[in-house]
Amino acid sequence: MNWRAISEDGPGPTWAGLFAEYWPDYHRWWAREGPEARPGYLDSRKALRAHMPELVGLYDRLCDLAGGTDHAARFLSFYCPPPYLSSCSQALWPGAEPLLVRNYDYSAKAFDSLVLRSNWQGRAVMGTSDGLWGLVDGINDAGLAVSLTFGGRRVVGDGFGVPLILRYVLQTCDTAEQAGRVLARVPTHMSYNVTVVDARRRFLTALMAPDRPAVITHQAVATNHQDRVEWASHARFTETVERERYLLRRLTLHVEPQEKFIGAFLRPPLYSPRFDEGFGTLYTAVYRPRRRQMELRWPRARWPLDLHDFREDMRVIYTPDGTPAAK
Template identity: 70%
Template sequence: MLWRAISEDQPGPKWAGLFAEYWPDYHKWWLKEGDSARPTYLEGRRALKAHMPEIVPLYDDLCELAGGGDHAARFLSFYCPPPYLSGCSQAIWTGREPVMVRNYDYHASAFDCLITHTGWQGRKVMGVSDGLWGMVDGMNDAGLSISLTFGGRRVVGEGFGVPLILRYVLQTCETVEQAGAALARIPTHMSYNVTVLDRKRNYVTAMMSPDRPTILSHTAVATNHQENVEWISHARFTATVERERFLLNRMALHRDPEDKFINAFLRPPLYSTAFAAGFGTLYTAVYRPRRQNMEIRWPGTTWALDLKDFVEAARQVHIPGAAEPAALPQV
């Protein structure tokens, strides 16, 4: 896996080049259910204007950089995209300094392998990219960190792909209270658990669903179910209950020091080797909101990045099994 860290203060030629590189694969994925299955450009833009109006000017700029095509603009709205699943575990270490730790479990062939650092609309944001302006985890210059896991439900509805919701929170929010309010009102097209941590040690996990109100919970752990297991076969395959119980025990019974707690994410049961099924752990991310830095970890190596002193670079990472063709999970 070739990882890249890219910095561009405002949308420009770097982002346009990345879009041109990634678009053929994203276009194929976006059309896998046919053109008519996806909302029109006007439907997507109206939804953005209704629910995330602050980033509509940014969306318009990115559409222009992407070439102004109809399909590209519809894709970039993230409105009602094709369904997709991931695994993932995330937790807040509640020791002396607040730390967010997460594993991202997904199929390597459908992953950006891209860390972006942007100053869009005057807000510094860095994190792991999805869809080239969405994020699966990240932090901003207010010290707000955010991460997602799949919520373990089959239901697909009208709403946004969750990576854009994370981008919106990082662009517009500074506190957990503000983030929770945004997550409670923005519609999502599938069920996700979104955990947010700020520099004052406040945190919340939003259990978002397309068919019922978002639940805001003061829980420091999220895996791949919400209050109860609803998709039993998925829960068994991903061991979501076992992973949640393991993390809760580490926090409640053992009170691990920070390094030991983080290192637990690089070993079973949190670390997954189910790459052939599309649920292998592609990386572990560590966010420290007070220091405004992050780490991407793999077994045996760590990549540290700083929001204020971000350095563009590339890393070739070999994860045994991750290069094998994955059977993409079905909803």
């Protein structure tokens, strides 16, 4: 994986270049069932305006930078995209300092490998990119950090791809309470668990679904199911229950040092070597809201990033034998 850390304050030539680079692959994925399977442009923009109106101007600007084509605009709306699955773990360290740690288990062939730092609409945000303006985890200048896991349900409905919902949270919210209100009202196309923590260590996990109201909980751990397992074969394959129990034991026995807690994500059962099956642990992310910092980790490498002292860079991560190393 050729990881990059890229910064651009406002949407401009850098973002346009990224879109041109990634679009052929994203277009094949988005149109794999035929473009008629996805909502039209007018319906997509109408849904965005209804549920995330603060993003409409930014969306229009990105559509222009993407060339203004119908397919690109519909893709960038994130409205009713094709279904996709991941297998992730996330948890909050129980110590005094707010600390969110997550593993992202997914296919390296369908991943941006990109940390994007932006200052869109006057709000500084950095996080792990998905779809070039969505995020699978991130932090903003208010010290609000957010991360997602797949919720382990097959139901697909009318709603947005959750990476854009995470972007919306970070663009518009300062606190976990504000984020909870957003996550309770914005429709998602699949089931996801979204954990949010702010600089005062207030946190929540939203259990989002397309066919029932979101449930806002005080859970400090999320894997790949919600209140109960509803997709048994997926649960067995991803070991979601086992990973949840493992994390809960670590949280309840005692408050262990930060480094020991983070290190647990770099080893089984949390760390997954299933790269050939599309569910290997591509990275571990550590978010420190008070410091406005994130760090990407692998078993033999780490990459610190600071929202207010962001350094563009590139890292090559090799996973030929399931044991990542960096160059």
